[in-house]
Amino acid sequence: MAETQSVDLRSRFPGVISLLRFFRAANQLYMIDRFANAPDPHTALEVLREMESIVLRLTPETIKVDNRQVRACLHDRIRESETELYRRLGAIVGRNERNELIFAVRCPKLPTDRELDELRRALDSYELRPAELAALAMAWRVKG
DSSP states (O other): OOHHHHHHHHHHOHHHHHHHHHHHHTTOHHHHHHHHTOSSHHHHHHHHHHHHHHHHHSOOEEEEETTEEEEEEEEEEOOGGGHHHHHHHTOEEEEOTTOOEEEEEEOOOOOOHHHHHHHHHHHHTTSOOHHHHHHHHHSOOOOO
């Protein structure tokens, strides 16, 4: 995928990519796999709706991680051996107020109805495959 195409997809589908990255950071890679490997556009959109539903059921909390406030939709204790994994996936890793090692994942932006309509059209016309958006979500963020 060319750099200009990936930038274009990020600007066209920011909510979709944010949602997929949330599941990456939460180490729920199977959800991204389900989206990427959806057999048709309808199924891909249903997977996104399921992802949205899961996020909407979470209760955002402000927690302390290494003495800084973080607004997170998901957080939990982890073992020392898991710290690098969660960091590589994009989660915030550190110690909470009880000095427990935790990971935290900020709440994602959710796709707008307009964004989902545009995605449906792009998938239906074969202009885009779900795997392309999944690949962007799984890629490292480039600081620039």
